[in-house]
Amino acid sequence: MHTATLYIRVSTDEQAQKGYSQQSQRERLEKFCFTNKIQILQVVYEDHSAKTFNRPEWSKLFLSLNRSRANRPDFILFSRWDRFSRNAADAYSMIERLKKMNIETKAIDQPLNLAIPENKIMLAIYLATSEVENDRRSLNVRQGMHKAKQEGRYMCHAPIGYINITLIDGKKCIIPKEPEATFIKNIFIELANGYHSTRFIYNEAIENGFKCSLNNFWLMIRNPIYYGKIVVPAYEQENRYLVNGLHEKLISEDVFKQVQQVLNNNAKPQRRTKTNNQLQLxxxxxxxxxxxxxxxxxxxxxxxxxxxxxxxxxxxxxxxxxxxxxxxxxxLKQLIPGEFYLSLFHMVLQRVYNKHFGEASNTQSQIFKSIERTFERLNKAKELLLTGEIDNDDYFAIKADCEYKINCIGTSLNNAAFMISKAEKIIAEAMHKFSNISLTYQQFETTYKRKIIDLLTDKRILCDDKNFHILFTDAVKFIYNLEHENSDTITEIQAISDSNSVEEFIYSKESEEIIKFESNNNRSIESRNAQNIIFFLESFVELVIHS
Incomplete structure (x- = not known):
């Protein structure tokens, strides 16, 4: 009499509803064995995905088959081939391994005699159908999650300070959770002030009852979700970017950016290779x-x-x-911008220039008043210290804050006065540098040459003895009218937001002008690429102004 091990697998409640329940499978398998006079040695129940054979119960079964030859069955029976595997390559490999043990695999609802060569075609269809169905389900899930993130919905387990809820309409969202939300607000505010180290603020929060590991704490203070943004990860041809979330933010964007600046300034200096003028690449x-x-x-x-x-x-x-x-x-000599992008660069140049230096020059009287108020605050703090109303720690904290503000205002005022005196010359030079990238590259020192390459490319230049190819970003290809290629090297310009040199605004008017211009020239462009072009122009302005 032949012997068999019954393998019964389910992975979801939906399969149970479709008749794939463990009880239903067992009844059909036992009936098959009774009809064909097959003795049942073992019944194995599995509730794991069939994407791979790395399943708990299957691993135990396969290990026991390897260890003992005496107790090996003649067959491993299951109801359908998708109960056995949803990965065609792994299934073929496992069938061959079992065949070497003289064990035959059979699906009673999809019977195949694999000794007949033509039946292997049907086996391939059964296995491929299951794999395609599984891949389609996974793809639908990924697309659904990506779409939800684009709409500003947070799809994962709620981060620290939030809790997952389900609304009346069935949609899921996150809302602030107390007291963690209050802890997080205070942590960001203290970090933004810059009076204490990050480790000191973490230890203080833990002592006050905040529950969070140090590793999660570092992830938390870098997470843009707390100022109302959702990270949409890179997907297919799209780059990683941020969208406005539907959840309630705990802090403002200014506070978050100030915290990132403090963290970046306090970071340990990285080991850098000494710049060599002969090895600028x-x-x-x-x-x-x-x-x-x-x-x-x-x-x-x-x-x-x-x-x-x-x-x-x-x-x-x-x-x-x-x-x-x-x-x-x-x-670089082939990078010649057209009239449209020259005029657009001029607009961006004036806007960025005025942002840095125009406001200070137009409000010099207000700046002087601000300095006077800061000195008055410092003198008042001295009086309070002498009268005993505040202690030394409070006084030194106020003094440090006042000195920081005075230094910032004084630096801004000096820069503005210098830049305003040479405004026309600086703007004209910036336009010339943008129009002649190759000449600009030659004139710059090695450090700025590398910055130009970083800005123009995705930091990769392919070369050998016969071929040479610079992988320009999509923004550069549009601006300088270069040939576009279908590649996965679309670069998202984030240097601006990292350095806090230009705020992350979406300039809809300028983006619309770019889309309209490219459409008139029969070149399709997405709004995100149009925004990347604006970011590139802003980054170039920052580079040439501060060089």
């Missing part, structure tokens, strides 16, 4: 063999040193530094 070139970044060094010749970019990954690839510099300059 070091770390930006990509090895054509292993796709690692190339480093650089000098090799001593008979009369002088020769500089090379080379790979340290064992590829033994190297290329002359001077030849690469010439090729980069040749690529």
């Amino acid at each position: 070091r770390g930006l070139l990509t090895c054509p063999l292993c796709f690692k970044n190339l480093t650089g060094s000098a090799s001593k010749g008979r009369n002088t040193y020769y500089h090379y970019y080379h790979c340290t990954n064992g590829c033994k690839f190297r290329v002359r530094a001077d030849s690469m510099d010439e090729l980069v300059l040749k690529e």
Whole structure:
């Protein structure tokens, strides 16, 4: 008499409703064994996904089959092939491994005699159908979650300070949870003030009853959800970006940005490679063999040193530094903006220039009054200290705050006075630098040359002895009318928000002008790419103004 192990698997309540319940499967399998006079050795129940064979009960079963030859069944029976596996490649591999043990796999509702070659076609259909169905379900879930995040809905487990709820209409959302929400507000405010270290503020919050690990604390103070933003991750051809969330924010955007600036200023300095004027592309070139970044060094010749970019990954690839510099300059010479983007750059230039220096020049009297009020506050604090109404710690805190404000205002005032005196010259020079990228690149020192490359590209330059290709960003391709290619190297410009040099506003009017212009020239462009173009122009303005 033949023997068999019954394998019964369910993964969702929906399968139970469709007749895939454990009881239903067992009844049909037992009836099949009774009809065909097969002895049942074991019944294995599984409630795990069939994407892989890394399932708890299946692993135990397979281990026992490997250990003992005496108790091996003739068959492993299941109701359908999708109960066995939803991954065709893994299924074929497992069938072969069981076959070497003289164990045959059978689906009683989809019977196949695999000894007949033509039946392998039907097996492929059964397995592929299950895999396609599983992949389609996963894709629908990912698309649904991505769409929900685009609408500003938070789809995961609520972060610290929030709680998940379900509204009357069935939609899920997050709302502030006390007392954690109040703790978080106070933590951000203290971090923004910059009086104490991050670790001190964390320890103080823990002592007061805030429950959070140190690792989660660091993630929390970097999370934009607390000022009302939802992170939409990169998906297909789209880049990662932020949208306004439907949830209630705990802090303002200004406070969040100030905290990020404090954290960045307090961060430990990273080890940096010494800048070499002869190796200005070091770390930006990509090895054509292993796709690692190339480093650089000098090799001593008979009369002088020769500089090379080379790979340290064992590829033994190297290329002359001077030849690469010439090729980069040749690529930059093709970057000639059209009249539309020249006028758009001029508009952005004036707006950014006025933001940094125009306001201070127009309100000099208000700035002087602000300085006077700050000194009055400091004198008042001295009087309160002498009368004993405040202690030394309070006085020094007020003094530090006043000194910080005075330094900021004084620096802003000095910069504005200097920039206003040379406003026309600076704007004209910036326009010239934008119009002649290659000349600008030649005139800049090595540090700013690298910044230009970072801004124009996705920080990758492909090179070998025969080919040379700079991967320009999509924004650069639109501005300088370069040929567009279908690639996955779309770059999202975030340097602006990271440096807090220009606020993250969506300039709808300028974006609409870009979309309209590109449409008239038969080039399709998404609003997000239009916004990236504006960000690029702003970044270039910042670069040339402060250079």
